[in-house]
Each structure stands twice: as C-alpha cells, then as structure tokens.
Amino acid sequence: MTDEFADLAELMREEQELTEGLADIDPEAGRRRRRRGLLITAIILVVILGSAGGYVGWALTAPLSAPAVSSQAPAVPTSPPAPIVLPSVAASAIAISGADAYLGPAASSMWATTGTNDARPIASLSKLITALVILEAKPLADVDDPGPTITFSKADHDLYDKYYVMGATIAPMPIGSSMSERDALATMLIPSASNYAEAVSTWAYGSQGSFVSAARRWLAANGLTGTTIVEPTGMSARNTSTPTDLIALGRLAAANPVVAAITATRSLSLPGPGSMTNTNDLLGVDGINGLKTGNLGEGTYNLLYTASMDVGIGQRLGIVGVVLGESSRAAVDNDVRALLTGISEGFHNVPVAERDQQIGTLTTPWGASATMVIADNTSILTWSDTPIAVDMKTTTPKTYSDGEVVGSITWTAGPHTVSSDIVLRGTIEQPTEWWRLTHPAELGAP
Structure with missing residues (x-):
C-alpha cells in the first residue's frame, strides 16, 4: 500500500508542475488546469481514503523531508607572529x-640560535x-x-690572595675553618667564589692535575666534545665551550638535584664566607630558576639559564638557554627577558566565536524558518600565527x-581543538494536518 501512496504522490507532484509551467505561458489556461488538478487531487484523495490502512494515517505520521539549510562558517581570525627577539x-x-x-619537533633539542657554534670562553660557567x-x-x-666536612689549610687560605690579585670573585676561607661539602659548593656557585672552586676540587681529587683529568673524562663521557676545561674557575680564557654543548650542560646541571637547588638559591649566609648573593639576578623573574653567570670583562658576559613557564597548554615549558659574549650583565638580562617574554606572549587565546553568533538559516518545506547560531563564546589557544x-x-x-542542537562547529590550531554546538534560535511549528494531507510529495519516504 505504501508503494501506491508514493506513486499517487508522484502523480500529484507532476500535475502540479505541469500546471505551474502552463500558467507561465497562458495564465487563463493555467487556471483551468489548476481547477482540473484540484479535482484530480480530490478524486485521488477519495480513492486513497478508501484504501486499506488509509492515506490519512500515512500522511499524518510520515517523516518530514529535510529542511533547506543555508549556512556559512564564521571567518577565522589571524594572529600576528610571536614577538620573538x-x-x-x-x-x-x-x-x-x-x-x-606547537613549536616543532626540534624545539626540545634546539629551538633557536644566533651566531655560530664556535667554542668561546665560558668564564665562571666552568664552575658548573x-x-x-x-x-x-x-x-x-x-x-x-x-656531605663530609672539609677543613681548610693554609694552602687553601692562600688561594684567597691568589684570586684577589687576579680580580676574581673570592670568599673568606680562614685557616683551620671547616665547612660541609654542600656549603662549600654553594659558596663556589652562588657568589661564584673562585678560591672555593680550586680548594674544593683539590680536596675531591687530591691535586689540580687529577681534577683536570677527571673533568676531561667527564666531558667525554657526557658527549661534551666541544668543551675544554684547563682549570676549575673559568678565569682562564682557555676554558671554552659551544652553545650546543652548553645547552647540554644546562640540562645535566638542572638534572642534578644538589646543583639545581644551589643555583636556584638567591642568597645565603654561612659562618666564614658570611652573607652571599647569587650573581644571577634574574632568579625568580619570568620563571628563571637557575643556573650560572660568568664573565671575563667587557664583551664577555655570559649566562647559562633554566626556566619553567606556564603558558596554558597543560604542562609547563622547560627552558634551557645560553647567552655568550654580551657587553654587560644588564644587556644579558635584557636579552633573556625579551626572549622569554616573547615566548610567553606567543601562546595566546584567539576568540573564534560569540554566543548567539548567527551562522545560517533553516527553512522547512512548509514555509517556517529559524536561525542557526553558535551556542557558546569560544576561543582557542594557539602559538604565534x-x-x-x-x-x-x-x-x-x-x-x-x-535551543535544539542541530550541529557542531570545530576549530583546530596545531594540536589544540575546541568545539561548540550549533543550536536553533526560534521554534519552528510543526506543519498542520491539512498541509500534510495536501503535500504528500514533501513527505519523506514511507
């Protein structure tokens, strides 16, 4: 029976199309044809109403044809490049x-460089x-x-005068005074006391020759083939390294809990050395939490630093960076802060949609319509442009x-995706029973 309904519906549709075409050519003939069509429709309805199961039951319950949808996704905003300096x-x-x-698969090994990868004097970065x-x-x-206690001898005490004459940073080391290994390392690293670097390295290895040999073995074992160490303080310009090696060194130092904790300490007061302030005045600024400064005078200011930054991607960024050969400590600080600020600002939320933003209309075969709108204010976190x-x-x-959900819209930027529902704004009334009875061609397949 349903096949018969479909055939009759098709016949009625064809009759309607012929009537409309004739009306365009001859209006009077079109009116006569329309009256004839209504008569045919009435006859067909009478026939159908008498059929088993009934046309009425089918027409009143048949699924409706899909509405016509006119929609266009909102324009996608663009962002300027991150302000990387x-x-x-x-x-x-x-x-x-x-x-x-976000930054590319090589970012964790090396994201950006300037200059060449030549070996340069590293000064007190040597102390790491x-x-x-x-x-x-x-x-x-x-x-x-x-750790064990170190007792300083007259030879250790004499190092104070040795490095004083050289213009190095020094800290008091009275004859017969003692200090724990950890505190001695802190005195070497926080104020960068060169006399402590030599005294403690001699204590650990028995002589400077043995220490230097051990340092060279350690460099080779850790793959730092571009680094040369001839003494423990960095006062010699022959202590050199490359930017690539120094990034690796920064990771090794940050992974050592003792060194990481000491280099993150802003100030310390100990019997003997007294009050000490970390030479790295960027500690606590822009997420910087280590490691070491070093310089041999104008034009040789260096900083090997680590930082931890929350940029809203669900995990903190781990940063290791190095600046070599700046004109002053202030210039180094400005370089590093400008770079870290640019990285932080490069991660930003971009608004992509507003609540109730219209993106289309929906029109039904029975002439009703409603707008389609985005359900929520939506933004997406992205990097740079x-x-x-x-x-x-x-x-x-x-x-x-x-408010009925009639779709979804999704935005993707790099690895990040956000979505919002598309909803109807305005209620569409269902077609009348008469419309259903008189428009079988607009009803879905039974």
Missing part, C-alpha cells in the same frame, strides 16, 4: 621542552662543570645531605524547538 650577540641558543607540538665533577667523586645522597582551521557540520532537527 633573539639576542644580537656573539652567540646564543635556547631549547624548549614540553611544546614540540667543576661542581658536577666534584659530586661524581664525592656524591651527596640528596639536597639535604651536607599558527593557522586556525574550522569545520562545521549540521543535522536535521528532530523537535524544531528553540
């Missing part, structure tokens, strides 16, 4: 872990190597372990009521 110095490098999906080599011979159990793609899908309404 790399240091304009002899050499610099930075590696960023935790954001390879000295500390790590000392801890290899005299390890501490944890950050709270003071990463393009934002949009994908929109709509569905046929079931209830045609205000």
Whole structure:
C-alpha cells in the first residue's frame, strides 16, 4: 500500500508542475488546469481514503523531508607572529621542552640560535662543570645531605690572595675553618667564589692535575666534545665551550638535584664566607630558576639559564638557554627577558566565536524558518600565527524547538581543538494536518 501512496504522490507532484509551467505561458489556461488538478487531487484523495490502512494515517505520521539549510562558517581570525627577539650577540641558543607540538619537533633539542657554534670562553660557567665533577667523586645522597666536612689549610687560605690579585670573585676561607661539602659548593656557585672552586676540587681529587683529568673524562663521557676545561674557575680564557654543548650542560646541571637547588638559591649566609648573593639576578623573574653567570670583562658576559613557564597548554615549558659574549650583565638580562617574554606572549587565546553568533538559516518545506547560531563564546589557544582551521557540520532537527542542537562547529590550531554546538534560535511549528494531507510529495519516504 505504501508503494501506491508514493506513486499517487508522484502523480500529484507532476500535475502540479505541469500546471505551474502552463500558467507561465497562458495564465487563463493555467487556471483551468489548476481547477482540473484540484479535482484530480480530490478524486485521488477519495480513492486513497478508501484504501486499506488509509492515506490519512500515512500522511499524518510520515517523516518530514529535510529542511533547506543555508549556512556559512564564521571567518577565522589571524594572529600576528610571536614577538620573538633573539639576542644580537656573539652567540646564543635556547631549547624548549614540553611544546614540540606547537613549536616543532626540534624545539626540545634546539629551538633557536644566533651566531655560530664556535667554542668561546665560558668564564665562571666552568664552575658548573667543576661542581658536577666534584659530586661524581664525592656524591651527596640528596639536597639535604651536607656531605663530609672539609677543613681548610693554609694552602687553601692562600688561594684567597691568589684570586684577589687576579680580580676574581673570592670568599673568606680562614685557616683551620671547616665547612660541609654542600656549603662549600654553594659558596663556589652562588657568589661564584673562585678560591672555593680550586680548594674544593683539590680536596675531591687530591691535586689540580687529577681534577683536570677527571673533568676531561667527564666531558667525554657526557658527549661534551666541544668543551675544554684547563682549570676549575673559568678565569682562564682557555676554558671554552659551544652553545650546543652548553645547552647540554644546562640540562645535566638542572638534572642534578644538589646543583639545581644551589643555583636556584638567591642568597645565603654561612659562618666564614658570611652573607652571599647569587650573581644571577634574574632568579625568580619570568620563571628563571637557575643556573650560572660568568664573565671575563667587557664583551664577555655570559649566562647559562633554566626556566619553567606556564603558558596554558597543560604542562609547563622547560627552558634551557645560553647567552655568550654580551657587553654587560644588564644587556644579558635584557636579552633573556625579551626572549622569554616573547615566548610567553606567543601562546595566546584567539576568540573564534560569540554566543548567539548567527551562522545560517533553516527553512522547512512548509514555509517556517529559524536561525542557526553558535551556542557558546569560544576561543582557542594557539602559538604565534599558527593557522586556525574550522569545520562545521549540521543535522536535521528532530523537535524544531528553540535551543535544539542541530550541529557542531570545530576549530583546530596545531594540536589544540575546541568545539561548540550549533543550536536553533526560534521554534519552528510543526506543519498542520491539512498541509500534510495536501503535500504528500514533501513527505519523506514511507
């Protein structure tokens, strides 16, 4: 029976099309044809109403044809490039872990560099190597372990005068005074006391010759083939390294709990050395939490630094960077702060849609209509000028009521995706029974 309904509906549709075509050519003939069509329709309805099952039951319950949808995804905003300012110095490098999906797969090994990868004097950055080599011979159990006690001899005390004459940073070391290994390392690293670097490295290895040999073995074992160490303090310009090696050294130092904790300490007061302030005045600024400064005078200011930054991607960025050969400590600080600020600002939320933003209309075969709008205010986190793609899908309404979800819209930028529902704004009334009875061609297949 349903096949018969469909055939009759098709006959009625064809009759309607012929009538409309004739009306365009001859209005009077069209009116006569229309009256004839109404008569045919009435006859057909009478025939159908008498059929088993009944046309009425079918017409009143048949699914409705899909509405006509006119929609267009909203324009996708664009963002300017991140304001990245790399240091304009002899050499610099930075590696960023935790954001390879945004910054590229190489970011965690090396994200950006300036200058060349030539070996340059590293000055007191050498003391990080000295500390790590000392801890290899005299390890501490944890950050709270003071380690063995070191008693300073007259030879140790004489180092104060030696490095004073050289213009190095020094700290008091009275004859016969004693200090824990951890405190001695702190005095070497926080104020960068060169006399402590030599005294403690000699204590750990018995002589400077043995220490230097151990340092060279340690460098080779850790793959730092571009680094040369001839003494423990960095006062010699022959202590050199490359930006690539220094990034690796920064990771090694940051991974050592004792060195990481000491280099993150802003100030310290100990019997003997007294009050000490960390030479790295950027500690606590822009997420910087280590490591070491170094310079041999104008034009040789260096900083090997680590930082931890929350940029809203669900995990903190781990940053290791180095600046070599700046003109002053202030210039180094400005270089690093400008770069970190640019990285932080490069991660930003871009608004892509507003609540009730209209993106289309929906028109039913029975002449009713409603607008389609985006359900929520929506923004997407992205990096720099990463393009934002949009994908929109709509569905046929079931209830045609205000607020009914009739699709979704999704934005993608790099690894990040956000979505919002598309909803009807305005209720569409269901067609009347008469419309159903008189428009079988607009009803869905039975």
